[in-house]
Amino acid sequence: MKRKINIGLIGFGNIGSAFAAYLISRKNFLKQKTGIIFELRGIVEKDVKKVPQSYRHLLFPSVEKLISTPDIDVIVELIGGIQPACKYILGALENGKHIITANKALLAENGDEIFQLAKRKNLYLGYEAAVAGGIPIIKDISQSLISSQIESMLGIVNGTSNYILTLMETDEISMAEAIKIAQKRGYAERNPSLDIDGIDSAHKLAILIRLGFGYSPEFTKIFKEGIRCISHLDIKYALELGYRIKLLAIAKKNGRRIEARVHPTLLPVEHVLASVRGVYNAVYLKADLVGEMLFYGRGAGKNPTTSALVSDLVELAR
DSSP, rough: OOSSEEEEEEOOOOHHHOOOOOOOTTTTHHHHHHOOEEEEEEEEEGGGGGGGGGGGBOSSOOOOHHHOOOOOOOOEEOSSSSHHHHHHHHHHTTOOOOOOOOOHHHHHHHHHHHHHHHHHHHHEEOGGGGSSSSSSSHHHHIITTTTTTEEEEEEOOOOHHHHHHHHHHHOOOHHHHHHHHHHHSSSSSSSSSHHHHHHHHHHHHHHHHHHHHHEEEOGGGGGESSSSOOOHHHHHHHHTTTTTEEEEEEEETTTTTEEEEEEEEETTTSGGGGGTTTEEEOOOOOEEETTEEEEEEOOHHHHHHHHHHHHHHHHHOO
């Protein structure tokens, strides 16, 4: 076990800045709990104005310089998107750096090359923060449930959509009104299409399928239907009939085939997932040895994501 881990950070946005602040402010706390020093060694951010003066001494002129620095052990990628994130991660792996990322789109759509290179180089690839925020679903499936054969997974894995549906029900408002409130409160992007059209949920589902079923799905073949067409009346009438509408990510093993889809679903109000409200996420799975299990918690935000990123750091160090 290494006693010191030097970290290179790519991206200093909302998540990156919170992660950096945690590493610096909780450095002694983490050392006391783990016996390991986690040192933020360098930062790359294209918009230097985002980086406070107190962090400027850590700035590197380029990603290429950061990933080729010999004493950096791990690169934490927090810029999102497919490119240039993919190029940066592959370059870091080629330079012998471990990787931690929250980039679900990249892993879902272009993950094969990254997973294969990390395996070939015998390097750690941590992505707990890519699915369900602070819920440790990645480690639970890949480690705690390694002895079980997973039969099915149902997930509410997009907090924005779940928050919008909750508002439409409780406040009896339209989707357009709910989206505006979610944006004002910081729960929805200026353009919420990835969330409300089911793309974000499908990205996370693809990652869970890789872990749970040992199969890398072709992302374009996952059926995706979002909540864009759901009205307040749909929600009202569903409740009158004893159902609640939820955007579910669904994966089921059907013989030698895997069924994968994302769409709004009518859940009986007594179903455990029907009670998941607001920005919370939940994954409900069935496996042969353990039966039914529920994983529940905050699915997004800087604090839950930081928690997941740090858990990957500690696993790497150990």
